[in-house]
Amino acid sequence: MxxxxxxxxxxxxxxxxxxxxxxxxxxxxxxxxxxxxxxxxxxxxxxxxxxxxxxxxxxxxxxxxxxxxxxDSDGLLDTSGEASNTVLTGMQHKYKETALILSSNQCAMYCRHCFRRRLVGLSGEEVADHMDEMTDYVKAHPEINNVLISGGDALINSNIRIEEYLRKFVELPQLDFIRIGSRVPVTFPQRIIADAELQDILRKYNKKKQIYVITHFNHPKELTGQAQEAVQILQEMRIVVKNQTVLMRGINDKAEILARLLRELTTWGIVPHYIFQCRPVLGVKSRFQVPLLEGSRIVNEANAQQNGLGKVADYTMSHVTGKIRILGLNDAGNMVFQYKQAKNSHNIGKIFTKKLSVDEKWLEDI
Structure with a gap:
C-alpha cells in the first residue's frame, strides 16, 4: 500500500x-x-x-x-532577524506571547519564494531537536501563551513526531492554543486526506487544546477539489484553518486575482490572516517583490471587493523589528504604517508615516 x-x-x-x-x-x-x-x-x-x-x-x-x-545576489538570507531571536536550537522567541519552533527543514514542495531558503532542504542546523528543553523554556516563560510549530513544513514530520509535539504542549496550562504552520493542504493534500492516523492524532489533541492550522494559498488555481477536501477534514475536527498569502509579482499582483482568492477562501470557511509583503530574500527579491505603493493599491482594491468577513487580512511587512501593517496613503501622500506586533513591545500599535518612492519595496531603515 x-x-x-x-x-x-x-x-x-x-x-x-x-x-x-x-x-x-x-x-x-x-x-x-x-x-x-x-x-x-x-x-x-x-x-x-x-x-x-x-x-x-x-x-x-x-x-x-x-x-x-x-x-541574483541582491537580498538577504535572514530578512527577519531569526538568528538573533533564537533561544534554543530550533526555537525562536521574538514576540513575548509566542514561541516559534522550526520542527523540520523539509517541505512537500520547495516554494521558490521561500524566506527560509537558507534552511529548507539544505541545513538542519536550525531545526528543533531537544523537545524537553523547549517545553522547559516555555514553562520558564509564563508570558508565552501559544506555540507555532513550523518549519519547513510541520506536517511533513512523522506522525510520531507530530504527536510528541502535541502531547508535550497540550499539557501546558499556560498555552491558550497551538498553531501548526503547513502548506500541505495546498501542495500535497494527500498527506491529510489519506492518513487516518494523522487525522486521529489531530482530532485527539484538538479536543484537549484548540489547534489552528496556518496554511498558505497564494493563487485561485491552488484552490482545487483535493485541497478543499483536506481543509474540510481539518474543519470537521473543529480545527481552525487560517491563511497567509504573500503578494508576489506575476502570481497575485492584480486586484481581481487577489480578490477572487480572498472570496474563495472565505467561501471555504478559511479565515484570511495576512497578506504579506514579499521579503527581500536572496534570489527572491528581484523576482517576486512588488513595490509598496503598488502593493497597497492592489490590496485595498481587492479588499473593496470583499464582504465584511473577507476584509480581515492585513497587508503586512514581517520586518526585523516586528509585523508592520501597511495601511495606505494619507492626504499628504505619505504611506501610513502601524506596528501590529513588535520585538520591542512598546512599539505595538505605534503609527508612523514615510514618503515612499515608486519603486521602494521594503523599509530598510526605521
Whole structure:
C-alpha cells in the first residue's frame, strides 16, 4: 500500500526529471542544474499537475519551478532577524506571547519564494531537536501563551513526531492554543486526506487544546477539489484553518486575482490572516517583490471587493523589528504604517508615516 512518504519519494527533484515533463531550453537545463545545488527543487506530482505546461507565465510554475534569476545576489538570507531571536536550537522567541519552533527543514514542495531558503532542504542546523528543553523554556516563560510549530513544513514530520509535539504542549496550562504552520493542504493534500492516523492524532489533541492550522494559498488555481477536501477534514475536527498569502509579482499582483482568492477562501470557511509583503530574500527579491505603493493599491482594491468577513487580512511587512501593517496613503501622500506586533513591545500599535518612492519595496531603515 502506498504511503504519503512513498508518494513524496516521487517528487520531481532533478532537472532531468523536470525536462522530461516541461519544455526547457538547453541553456535553462544547464543553469538549473547549477542553481538547485544551492536552492533545491522538490515538486510534488500533485502540485506539478496544476501547471499549464503551455504557459511559461503560469503562476503554479513560477512558485515551484526554478528560474535563472534566482542567481541574483541582491537580498538577504535572514530578512527577519531569526538568528538573533533564537533561544534554543530550533526555537525562536521574538514576540513575548509566542514561541516559534522550526520542527523540520523539509517541505512537500520547495516554494521558490521561500524566506527560509537558507534552511529548507539544505541545513538542519536550525531545526528543533531537544523537545524537553523547549517545553522547559516555555514553562520558564509564563508570558508565552501559544506555540507555532513550523518549519519547513510541520506536517511533513512523522506522525510520531507530530504527536510528541502535541502531547508535550497540550499539557501546558499556560498555552491558550497551538498553531501548526503547513502548506500541505495546498501542495500535497494527500498527506491529510489519506492518513487516518494523522487525522486521529489531530482530532485527539484538538479536543484537549484548540489547534489552528496556518496554511498558505497564494493563487485561485491552488484552490482545487483535493485541497478543499483536506481543509474540510481539518474543519470537521473543529480545527481552525487560517491563511497567509504573500503578494508576489506575476502570481497575485492584480486586484481581481487577489480578490477572487480572498472570496474563495472565505467561501471555504478559511479565515484570511495576512497578506504579506514579499521579503527581500536572496534570489527572491528581484523576482517576486512588488513595490509598496503598488502593493497597497492592489490590496485595498481587492479588499473593496470583499464582504465584511473577507476584509480581515492585513497587508503586512514581517520586518526585523516586528509585523508592520501597511495601511495606505494619507492626504499628504505619505504611506501610513502601524506596528501590529513588535520585538520591542512598546512599539505595538505605534503609527508612523514615510514618503515612499515608486519603486521602494521594503523599509530598510526605521
Amino acid at each position: 502506498d504511503t504519503w512518504q512513498n508518494e513524496l519519494k516521487n517528487n520531481i527533484t532533478t532537472v532531468s526529471e523536470l525536462a522530461a515533463l516541461l519544455p526547457l531550453t538547453k541553456e535553462e537545463i544547464e543553469k538549473m542544474k547549477e542553481l538547485i545545488q544551492y536552492y533545491p527543487m522538490s515538486i510534488s506530482r500533485y502540485y506539478f499537475s496544476l501547471i499549464d505546461k503551455e504557459d511559461p507565465e503560469d503562476p503554479i510554475r513560477k512558485m515551484s519551478v526554478p528560474e535563472v534569476c534566482e542567481f
